[in-house]
Amino acid sequence: MLTSILRSPLAAPQQLHIPDGFLSAPVAILAWIVTMAFIVAAVRRSSQTFDERLVPLMGVLAAFIFAAQAFNFPVAGGTSGHFLGGALAAILLGPWPALLVMTAVIGLQGLIFQDGGLLAMGANIFVMGIVTVWTGYFGYQALQRVNRYAAGFTAGWLSVVLAAVVTAFMLALSGTASLGVVLTAMAGVHMLIGVGEGLITAAALALVKAALPGMFGEQVTGRKSDAGTIIAGGVVLALVVGIVAVFFASPSPDGLERVAEDKGFIEAAQAAPFEIIPDYVAPGIANETLAGVLAVVLGTLLLFAVGYGIARALRRRNHRLAETPVEVDQ
Amino acid sequence: MHINVLDQFKSGDSPIHRLDPRVKLVGALAFILAAALTPDGAWLAFLALFVLWLALVLMADVPPGLLLRRGLAALPFAAAAVTVLFTLPGQALLTVQVPLFGWQLTISDAGLVRFVTILLKSGVSVLMATLLAATTTFPDLLRAMRGIGIPKxxxxxxxxxxxxxxxxxxxxxxxxxxxxxxxxxxxxxxxxxxxxxxxxxxxxxxxxxxxxxxxxxxxxxxxxxxSRGYAGELRWLDKPRSQTMDIVWLAVLVLVLLLIQLWARLIT
Known part of the structure; x- marks a missing residue:
């Protein structure tokens, strides 16, 4: 009975946690290798920024993200909006500490609550830590000058949608699902869920700005993106593109194992960009998948525009919220 | 809410509880990796993995029903794999009409085998993870993570x-x-x-x-x-001991998993 209390609403199921068994061994292991490289870099860089305060600060903030994921709000038809937190953490703390925080959250959820697998944990950290953090960070940086809250909304929305897209590709690469269907389903659902994430991120930013005006902006996000952060962002982008490219390099999208058997993984990865075109004209599944991908890209752009418009419209409201004195201890 | 709600069975005293936490963590990971590498349709291999899990549970003296219930947590994710039922090429088994959309979906034999395999892989993996969580105290898990090289x-x-x-x-x-x-x-x-x-x-x-x-x-x-002397360095009390028995346990487990893998490849 005690476990059930703890499970709900605290361990509310997160839609993106991949359990073990759904990823093939090569996909899961590759994801672990990439993730470990990022974690080691994050540890090194965060240690420099926060020196001896690092562990207590990151630990308490990781507990914050875990607890904040319990917050939900009713949307419609019995579904509810949840909060993932990667983008907000990246905006408030910078990408490297945010990655540490998200890694701790996902690690504990997998180890203690069996929320997400152990072998699949590398992939889960890649999707919900690395992808959300860097999308959130650069999404916010790009639009910050236009409007802070529109930037927060966009960052939150994009982080969730891109995470869902990457998850769909990983599942398809593992031969667990057919790309066209899983991509449409995952991206579609998370374009809606992402609106909740975006609104929560923007509103949370407004409150933090009101409660801690001195800390916000200058010290926390005012740090210029340095070379390492930008390179890491480029690596994330290249990986996402790479996952997509490897997929299309395979004549019949039947899992990474097939690619590995046919050509050896490295060769396939290198050949990928040149093989996209021939595969496009191949009949059958390739065309179907292409249509799915095109639909998703167009849909993403469209919803991006709509979301941006909504955020602009909400701008005045957020300003009003920001001006209201905030009672931190209620 | 108190921290102890999670620790119901963790302080038990059994051969499994007494194992070196590093052996438990590495062993659980090896088991899950073995499940991931098991080929499609090797039903007896999955049965063997389940029996191995059950043996460990009985040795640990933890109620299997509780772990089975907790193991259901990953089940909703199965929806993500439903599509393989219809998309994998193979002999048609059953054609389903979806009335609302006018779709005609055909379940192939290869698709069905893949789908059930994914569910079984996921099932045994989650069960092993619950066993690990149920028989290892949190400080021991942390020590195990340090032991396998996770940054301090x-x-x-x-x-x-x-x-x-x-x-x-x-x-x-x-x-x-x-x-x-x-x-x-x-x-x-x-x-x-x-x-x-x-x-x-x-x-x-x-x-x-x-x-x-x-x-x-x-x-x-x-x-x-x-104010209590912390200077950025976390200190851990004792170094994990590794006894010969722990090494033997791990070696036996890995050997059994390898044998199951070999067998799985022979029977499919």
Whole structure:
């Protein structure tokens, strides 16, 4: 009975946690290798920024993200909006500490609550830590000058949608699902869920700005993106593109194992960009998948525009919220 | 809420509980890797993995029913794999009409085999993870993570997170209760309080507020630690001992898993 209390609403199921068994061994292991490289870099860089305060600060903030994921709000038809937190953490703390925080959250959820697998944990950290953090960070940086809250909304929305897209590709690469269907389903659902994430991120930013005006902006996000952060962002982008490219390099999208058997993984990865075109004209599944991908890209752009418009419209409201004195201890 | 709710069976005394935590963590990972590598349709191999799990559970003297119930947690994710039923080329088994859309979906034999295989892989993996979590105390898990080379800072962060989850969860629940008491949710069946955007903004405010409180708390925690001599280095009490018996356990487990793998490849 005690476990059930703890499970709900605290361990509310997160839609993106991949359990073990759904990823093939090569996909899961590759994801672990990439993730470990990022974690080691994050540890090194965060240690420099926060020196001896690092562990207590990151630990308490990781507990914050875990607890904040319990917050939900009713949307419609019995579904509810949840909060993932990667983008907000990246905006408030910078990408490297945010990655540490998200890694701790996902690690504990997998180890203690069996929320997400152990072998699949590398992939889960890649999707919900690395992808959300860097999308959130650069999404916010790009639009910050236009409007802070529109930037927060966009960052939150994009982080969730891109995470869902990457998850769909990983599942398809593992031969667990057919790309066209899983991509449409995952991206579609998370374009809606992402609106909740975006609104929560923007509103949370407004409150933090009101409660801690001195800390916000200058010290926390005012740090210029340095070379390492930008390179890491480029690596994330290249990986996402790479996952997509490897997929299309395979004549019949039947899992990474097939690619590995046919050509050896490295060769396939290198050949990928040149093989996209021939595969496009191949009949059958390739065309179907292409249509799915095109639909998703167009849909993403469209919803991006709509979301941006909504955020602009909400701008005045957020300003009003920001001006209201905030009672931190209620 | 108290930290002990998670620790019901962790302090038990059995051969499994007494194992070196590193052996348990590596063993569980090896088991899950073996499950991931098992070929499609090797039903007897999955049965063997389940029997191996059951043997370990009986040795650990933990109620298997509890672990089985917890193991169902991953089941909803199966929806993600449903598509392989229809898309994998193979002999047609059954054609389903979807009336609303006028679709005709054909379940292939290869698709069915793949789908059931994914469910079994996921099932045995989650069961092993629950067994690990149920028989290992949290400090032991942390020690095991250090033992397999997870960076010290990350392990320290996870340790602190575990300590403060329950504190912040209580704050989060208080805020949820406060929101509900102030009409964000109406009486049963009635929509309460404003539009979806309004509700999302309220939740955003709660998240922001919790962040501000957490930041202040982390500062107090740091100061309390600094006043007790903390200088950025987390100290761990004892180095994990590794006895010959632990090595033997791991070797036997890996050998059994290898044999199951070989056998699985022979029977399919």
């Amino acid at each position: 800072v990350l392990v320290g962060t996870i340790a602190f997170m575990y300590r403060y989850i329950f504190v912040l969860a209580d704050e989060a629940l208080t805020m949820l209760r406060a929101r509900d008491a102030r009409s964000a949710a109406g009486p049963a069946g009635q929509k309460g309080g404003g539009t979806v955007f309004w509700r999302a903004r309220i939740v955003g405010g709660m998240v922001g507020s919790l962040f501000v409180r957490s930041l202040a708390r982390s500062e107090r925690v740091y100061q309390a630690m600094a």
